[in-house]
Amino acid sequence: MTIAARIDQTKYNVFKWRYELSISKKLGLALGVAILTGLLAQLRFYLPWSPVPLTGQTFGALLAGMALGTWWGGISMALYLGLGAAGLPWFQGWSGGWAYLAGPTGGYIVGFILAALFLGYFTDKFVRSRSFFAMFGLMLFANFILIYAPGLLQLNLWLTNIKGTPVEFGQLMTMGAIPFIAGDITKAVIAALIVRGITPKKAYGKETDDGKWSNWKLP
Numbered sequence: 001m002t003i004a005a006r007i008d009q010t011k012y013n014v015f016k017w018r019y020e021l022s023i024s025k026k027l028g029l030a031l032g033v034a035i036l037t038g039l040l041a042q043l044r045f046y047l048p049w050s051p052v053p054l055t056g057q058t059f060g061a062l063l064a065g066m067a068l069g070t071w072w073g074g075i076s077m078a079l080y081l082g083l084g085a086a087g088l089p090w091f092q093g094w095s096g097g098w099a100y101l102a103g104p105t106g107g108y109i110v111g112f113i114l115a116a117l118f119l120g121y122f123t124d125k126f127v128r129s130r131s132f133f134a135m136f137g138l139m140l141f142a143n144f145i146l147i148y149a150p151g152l153l154q155l156n157l158w159l160t161n162i163k164g165t166p167v168e169f170g171q172l173m174t175m176g177a178i179p180f181i182a183g184d185i186t187k188a189v190i191a192a193l194i195v196r197g198i199t200p201k202k203a204y205g206k207e208t209d210d211g212k213w214s215n216w217k218l219p
Contacts, residue, residue: 012200019069019124019205026068030076033064037080037112038090055092058147058184061112062139062191065120066199073120077112084109104176107154111147118142123199127207130199136192143184144177152176 018029040056060080065073080090081101089096091109100106119142122129129135155176159167203209 008200011198012202012204014198015200016204018067026072027075029068030072031079033060033067033073033076034080034083035090036060037064037077038084038088041090041092042094057092058108058112058143059187059191061115061147062119062142062188063194064112064116065118066123066135066191066195068116068120069124070117070120073116074113077109077116081109081113102158104155104158105151108147108151110154111150114146114150115142118146123195124205125208127201127203127209130195130201132192132196135195136188139188139192140185143188144181148177 018026021029037057037060040060043056061077064076067073068076084091084096085098085101087096091100092105101109119135119138122135122138129138152172156167156172159172159175
């Protein structure tokens with residue numbers, strides 16, 4: 001067996017293994033991904049083209065569904081939200097508690113759950129979703145729709161309550177979306193490359209396109 005074939009077989013075995021784990025072990029992995037997300041939330045990377053730093057929190061959410069699948073990816077982010085709300089200081093800046101979730105950025109964390117469920121579903125159900133371009137497109141949708149929508153909604157409510165008047169759409173986008181676009185695209189590229197590199201390109205569970213895409217054409 002060639003090195004490439006061994007790598008492909010290892011990727012297949014790992015994903016098949018996590019698909020067949022017991023509930024208790026899947027819960028343990030979900031907690032592990034939640035802890036990883038909490039650690040990534042403390043990281044900041046500054047980009048030359050943006051004054052806004054990248055944080056790893058969203059990166060963990062994008063990878064959760066791919067690593068754990070549909071439901072357990074969502075559960076891992078629900079654990080991240082729930083334990084953080086209970087006071088575990090693993091939100092950005094080592095923060096925790098309901099006050100953080102009720103603040104201007106709490107809606108984005110709710111969006112993490114939606115993003116993990118969405119990406120986990122496609123990773124589990126479609127072999128062809130594990131290509132770089134397919135996953136990159138899915139991650140952009142998850143990031144800019146499923147994470148930004150609840151994030152901007154809560155930010156708008158928070159700002160409106162503070163100011164006492166509705167916030168203009170342009171101002172809302174300037175504060176809660178536009179400065180982060182370049183960084184989020186960068187994170188999606190990196191996450192999609194990771195998915196392309198470690199996921200098997202053949203069915204390991206109950207993929208609906210099993211046997212329908214024998215020739216892997218997309219990178």
